Amino acid sequence: MVNVDERFMEVSMGPQHPSTHGVLRLLVRTDGEVLTAARPYIGYLHRALEKIAERVTYPQFTPFTDRLDYLASMNCNLAYAMTVEKLLNIEIPRRAQIIRVIMAELNRISSHLIAFGSFSSDMGAFTPFLFGIREREFINDLFEMTCGSRLTYNYIRIGGVSKDLPEGFIDKAKEFLDYFPGKLKEYNELLSYNAIFIKRLANIAVITPEDALDYGVTGPNLRASGIKWDLRREEPYLIYNELDFDIPIGRGEMGTIGDAWDRYMMRIYEMEQSTKIVKQCLDMLAPGDYTAKVPKVLKPPAGEVYVRAENPRGELGFYLISDGSTKPYRLKIRAPSFANLSILPKLAKGVMIADLIAIIGSLDIILPEIDR
Amino acid sequence: MTELINEIITRLANAAPIIRLLVVIAIIIVSSVIVLAVALLYEGLATYAERKVAGDIQARIGPNRVGPYGLLQFVADGVKLLLKEDIIPFYADKWLFIIAPYIVFTASFAAFVPLSYSEHIYIANLNVGVLYILAISSVVSMAILMGAWGSNNKWSLFGGMRAVAQIVSYEIPTVLSLLAAIIIPASLNMRDIIAYQSGGLGIFRWLIFNNPFTFFAFFIYFIASIAEVNRTPFDIPEAESEIVAGYHTEYTGMRFAFFFMAEYGDMFVVSALATTLFLGGWQIPFIGNIVMPVWLKDILEVAVFFGKVFLLIYIMMWIRWTLPRLRVDQLMELCWKYLTPFAFFNLIGASVWVLLLHGKGVYDIITGLFVH
Amino acid sequence: MTEYFKKMFNAIKSILTGMGITIKYGVNPKTEVTQQYPEVKREPPDRFRGKLFVDINICTGCTACARICPVDAITLKTVRDENKKLRPVVFDIDNARCIYCGLCVEACPVEHCLYFEKKYEFSAYTKDELISHFGLGELKPQEGRVEEKKLEPKKEEVK
Numbered sequence: 001m002v003n004v005d006e007r008f009m010e011v012s013m014g015p016q017h018p019s020t021h022g023v024l025r026l027l028v029r030t031d032g033e034v035l036t037a038a039r040p041y042i043g044y045l046h047r048a049l050e051k052i053a054e055r056v057t058y059p060q061f062t063p064f065t066d067r068l069d070y071l072a073s074m075n076c077n078l079a080y081a082m083t084v085e086k087l088l089n090i091e092i093p094r095r096a097q098i099i100r101v102i103m104a105e106l107n108r109i110s111s112h113l114i115a116f117g118s119f120s121s122d123m124g125a126f127t128p129f130l131f132g133i134r135e136r137e138f139i140n141d142l143f144e145m146t147c148g149s150r151l152t153y154n155y156i157r158i159g160g161v162s163k164d165l166p167e168g169f170i171d172k173a174k175e176f177l178d179y180f181p182g183k184l185k186e187y188n189e190l191l192s193y194n195a196i197f198i199k200r201l202a203n204i205a206v207i208t209p210e211d212a213l214d215y216g217v218t219g220p221n222l223r224a225s226g227i228k229w230d231l232r233r234e235e236p237y238l239i240y241n242e243l244d245f246d247i248p249i250g251r252g253e254m255g256t257i258g259d260a261w262d263r264y265m266m267r268i269y270e271m272e273q274s275t276k277i278v279k280q281c282l283d284m285l286a287p288g289d290y291t292a293k294v295p296k297v298l299k300p301p302a303g304e305v306y307v308r309a310e311n312p313r314g315e316l317g318f319y320l321i322s323d324g325s326t327k328p329y330r331l332k333i334r335a336p337s338f339a340n341l342s343i344l345p346k347l348a349k350g351v352m353i354a355d356l357i358a359i360i361g362s363l364d365i366i367l368p369e370i371d372r
Numbered sequence: 373m374t375e376l377i378n379e380i381i382t383r384l385a386n387a388a389p390i391i392r393l394l395v396v397i398a399i400i401i402v403s404s405v406i407v408l409a410v411a412l413l414y415e416g417l418a419t420y421a422e423r424k425v426a427g428d429i430q431a432r433i434g435p436n437r438v439g440p441y442g443l444l445q446f447v448a449d450g451v452k453l454l455l456k457e458d459i460i461p462f463y464a465d466k467w468l469f470i471i472a473p474y475i476v477f478t479a480s481f482a483a484f485v486p487l488s489y490s491e492h493i494y495i496a497n498l499n500v501g502v503l504y505i506l507a508i509s510s511v512v513s514m515a516i517l518m519g520a521w522g523s524n525n526k527w528s529l530f531g532g533m534r535a536v537a538q539i540v541s542y543e544i545p546t547v548l549s550l551l552a553a554i555i556i557p558a559s560l561n562m563r564d565i566i567a568y569q570s571g572g573l574g575i576f577r578w579l580i581f582n583n584p585f586t587f588f589a590f591f592i593y594f595i596a597s598i599a600e601v602n603r604t605p606f607d608i609p610e611a612e613s614e615i616v617a618g619y620h621t622e623y624t625g626m627r628f629a630f631f632f633m634a635e636y637g638d639m640f641v642v643s644a645l646a647t648t649l650f651l652g653g654w655q656i657p658f659i660g661n662i663v664m665p666v667w668l669k670d671i672l673e674v675a676v677f678f679g680k681v682f683l684l685i686y687i688m689m690w691i692r693w694t695l696p697r698l699r700v701d702q703l704m705e706l707c708w709k710y711l712t713p714f715a716f717f718n719l720i721g722a723s724v725w726v727l728l729l730h731g732k733g734v735y736d737i738i739t740g741l742f743v744h
Numbered sequence: 745m746t747e748y749f750k751k752m753f754n755a756i757k758s759i760l761t762g763m764g765i766t767i768k769y770g771v772n773p774k775t776e777v778t779q780q781y782p783e784v785k786r787e788p789p790d791r792f793r794g795k796l797f798v799d800i801n802i803c804t805g806c807t808a809c810a811r812i813c814p815v816d817a818i819t820l821k822t823v824r825d826e827n828k829k830l831r832p833v834v835f836d837i838d839n840a841r842c843i844y845c846g847l848c849v850e851a852c853p854v855e856h857c858l859y860f861e862k863k864y865e866f867s868a869y870t871k872d873e874l875i876s877h878f879g880l881g882e883l884k885p886q887e888g889r890v891e892e893k894k895l896e897p898k899k900e901e902v903k
Binding site: 429436 | 778780
Binding site for chain 1: 754758759762789790791792793812813850
């Protein structure tokens with residue numbers, strides 16, 4: 001007879017969730033309604049991307065970075081391009097930098113819209129998800145106009161961007177930016193300040209600043225705990241040091257600082273800031289080159305470099321060791337969701353099952369990044 | 373209908389007993405089939421309406437491919453569910469598993485009996501109509517627990533127990549708020565209650581306008597009844613369960629359809645009860661004493677009754693697609709700390725009003741001032 | 745005590761505001777953004793990355809596209825014809841392997857030879873139907889990657 005601990009019920013919230021953030025398996029041990037432990041099992045989506053990087057050349061790896069975090073594809077492209085450019089020591093023309101910032105921030109908005117939507121549908125309010133998707137269609141149209149694809153863009157390349165902005169992009173983008181803040185207000189009225197929603201999320205799963213730093217939590221989750229750390233301000237890349245935007249931090253408006261509501265609200269605030277950034281960038285656009293002159297056969301000098309960028313979900317880092325040939329020797333990807341997920345077992349002690357869903361949704365993880 | 377049946381029975385007073393038995397059985401079967409057909413048609417259309425309303429609220433179109441405007445969607449769904457494989461888990465308690473959906477459906481369908489749709493169209497004139505409906509609806513909670521236990525699934529049992537706790541707790545505000553309205557006509561007979569609300573331009577003698585306590589009682593009753601039928605924001609048995617499992621997770625095909633349809637049937641019954649008691653039943657507003665043939669008046673009354681009921685059902689659907697879900701303990705807190713005390717004090721206030729003013733409502737007092 | 749009533753009042757107010765927003769969508773049919781797909785098809789923009797197409801007559805057989813493809817979706821086999829020019833006899837694009845990244849289109853040196861069509865509806869019943877054969881020469885049944893045997897140069901008309 002197996003020695004089963006009869007007080008606790010061990011259940012597997014298996015790889016297939018209806019309210020899914022990917023294929024994640026959680027082994028949950030409950031004592032009636034209250035959890036005592038939750039352990040994540042990952043690896044269902046492992047595609048050996050880091051190994052693939054050792055057999056393709058540098059420009060060939062760009063489409064693979066799209067598929068790391070497919071909702072924030074431009075940002076992942078950007079981090080990889082910046083890594084190789086640092087090793088090559090090339091300078092990007094100004095117009096290319098501005099276009100990169102525009103694309104990265106628009107992608108931040110669309111990624112946060114999905115995070116917001118799927119979180120609200122986990123909580124039981126199904127409408128904001130569809131509203132988020134509707135807004136996202138405008139952004140997708142903008143991207144499709146520019147690079148031809150709606151999800152995996154492969155647009156930000158080593159040396160600049162692959163194509164210049166098409167005609168009509170600036171007008172269409174300005175139209176979207178005028179329309180969007182009204183929608184944010186609507187989301188706040190519909191969901192963010194809804195009493196039931198606040199009741200579900202306030203004071204749940206508080207991440208203290210010390211814990212956040214210990215576990216390596218980054219992105220909106222870190223800022224919600226009160227620590228003002230944003231790579232766009234701390235280590236500015238591209239032209240972020242010329243732009244005027246705020247870094248929202250969690251203030252514990254509806255409960256303690258760092259609870260699930262704060263993490264959710266961070267994303268709404270960041271969407272507002274991103275619209276501000278894109279508006280400034282659209283005004284700063286001047287004619288110029290959209291890419292630097294990059295040799296067809298890229299052979300970066302031997303060396304190692306680590307570059308990080310501020311993804312919508314946290315800090316994405318690429319550690320690249322080059323041995324002077326056309327293919328990387330080793331490419332290690334530091335995925336933000338991996339570190340964010342590591343704090344889940346600590347947060348899940350002593351909460352109810354319904355809260356576990358809230359915790360996963362508020363951490364905003366995405367599995368392709370974790371499993372690579 | 374009762375008069376028709378009485379007539380048939382008196383005509384048969386002289387026939388042989390066996391013929392009388394057969395005729396009685398035939399009457400029972402025919403009337404059950406008629407009521408079942410109407411109930412099933414309503415429930416099918418209710419699923420279609422829910423999807424259409426959901427589509428409207430979510431800025432999209434609901435089903436519109438199957439049949440004109442998608443009206444035959446419920447037929448397609450029914451055929452699909454009938455054709456699904458009927459799976460009974462190996463270790464399930466067969467008897468309980470099979471019987472549970474039938475009992476749920478029967479209970480929900482049996483509550484259609486005391487409702488009266490117009491002055492001459494009703495199925496049975498029960499002297500204790502309101503009590504009968506409340507009693508039969510409670511059978512649903514027992515049958516849910518049977519289904520949950522019979523599934524031999526830990527999560528189903530969880531969901532089932534929560535469902536029972538929810539339904540049983542919310543019966544108290546339901547009954548208390550109904551009582552605040554029943555003490556005025558002082559009868560449990562549905563037809564008498566509607567007859568009490570006649571006159572006054574067809575709208576001002578509704579019990580909801582009778583005194584401020586019944587006004588609040590209506591809202592308390594409405595909220596508690598949403599919890600009785602397991603709709604969002606109180607749908608933890610059926611949907612949170614979509615995150616984990618649920619009391620109807622092991623049911624496939626038509627068995628699942630029974631649970632599903634019973635929910636819509638319950639919605640109808642509960643809304644019909646609210647209409648009868650608070651909104652005047654089939655009283656046509658603003659019609660005065662216009663002379664019209666009986667059949668026309670009946671049709672109009674049926675239309676008005678269904679209009680009011682469907683308005684309440686629309687509000688239930690509207691609430692479902694707007695609000696997120698409550699957690700179990702918050703749901704219980706809402707019931708015991710907010711609704712029950714309110715309903716209780718409401719009842720006391722209503723009783724004091726009836727005692728002091730001898731059952732006269734606000735409208736009666738105002739017209740009383742002008743009449744002398 | 746006042747906390748109790750204040751909480752309740754705020755809750756009711758926020759719920760009613762939310763319901764006000766959804767009913768505006770609920771009763772206004774103009775808010776529907778659905779495009780009824782098979783009847784209404786949106787026109788993809790110019791740079792849309794759909795199915796790949798090769799104008800085989802101007803292809804110089806440089807194999808730049810096959811070399812840069814990250815997933816080896818392009819199979820290319822060339823021979824020299826009588827004018828000493830490279831001609832592609834086997835040019836297969838496996839649409840199932842292709843990730844529509846566009847690196848091949850950018851790598852092709854010939855203008856308007858390899859480009860994206862605006863097609864996005866090309867489902868098939870078997871995997872073989874998804875492979876586009878653009879080659880000029882005699883086509884063998886698909887074997888996967890580059891085969892070892894050399895094909896004889898054929899006499900083809902050069903347009």
